[in-house]
Amino acid sequence: MKKTIKTIALLSLTVFVIACKGDEKKTETSTTETPSVTETSTSESTAFTLTIEGNDQMQFNKTELRVPVGEPVELTLKHVGKMAKEVMGHNFVLLDVGVDFNTFATEASTAKDNDYIPEDTSGIIVHTGMLGGGESETVEFTINEAGTYDFLCSFPGHYAMMKGVLIAE
Numbered sequence: 001m002k003k004t005i006k007t008i009a010l011l012s013l014t015v016f017v018i019a020c021k022g023d024e025k026k027t028e029t030s031t032t033e034t035p036s037v038t039e040t041s042t043s044e045s046t047a048f049t050l051t052i053e054g055n056d057q058m059q060f061n062k063t064e065l066r067v068p069v070g071e072p073v074e075l076t077l078k079h080v081g082k083m084a085k086e087v088m089g090h091n092f093v094l095l096d097v098g099v100d101f102n103t104f105a106t107e108a109s110t111a112k113d114n115d116y117i118p119e120d121t122s123g124i125i126v127h128t129g130m131l132g133g134g135e136s137e138t139v140e141f142t143i144n145e146a147g148t149y150d151f152l153c154s155f156p157g158h159y160a161m162m163k164g165v166l167i168a169e
C-alpha cells in the first residue's frame with residue numbers, strides 16, 4: 001500500500017517536471033504575448049530544490065543544508081558511486097528535533113529487512129529509500145519550525161561519517 005502511494009507520487013512528480021519543461025518552452029516561444037509577470041509567478045510556484053550526493057567513499061558531499069521555513073522542499077539524493085546498495089547503500093534520513101542521533105542510528109542499523117528504517121518512524125521527518133550506485137530519489141517535505149535538524153545515512157556504520165545538519169530558517 002505504502003509503495004503504491006510512493007509510486008504514484010513519483011509518477012505525478014515526473015508529470016509535473018515534464019509539464020514544467022513544457023511551460024518553459026511555451027514562455028520561450030511566445031515571449032511577445034506573455035507579459036513578464038507570468039515568468040515571475042512561474043518561478044515562485046516551484047518548490048525549493050536541493051541535491052545531496054553520496055559516493056563509494058561513504059561520504060555525503062554536504063554536511064550542511066539550508067531550507068526556508070514553511071515552504072515545500074524537493075530534496076534529491078544521488079548515489080554517484082558504482083557500488084551495490086547491499087555493500088554501499090545510501091539513504092537520506094532527516095530526524096525531528098529531540099530525537100537522539102546515536103540511539104536512532106543504532107536502532108536503524110538493525111532494521112535490515114526494512115532498508116534500515118526502524119519500525120517506529122515517529123522521529124523521522126522524511127527519508128528516501130536505500131540507493132545503490134547510479135540511483136537517485138527525490139522526496140518532498142516542508143519544515144514548519146525554524147531550527148537545526150540532524151540528517152544521516154542509516155546504513156550500518158555509515159552515520160559516523162555520513163551525517164550533517166539541515167538548518168530551516
Ligand code: ZN
Nearest residue numbers: 089090153158
Ligand atoms: Zn550510506
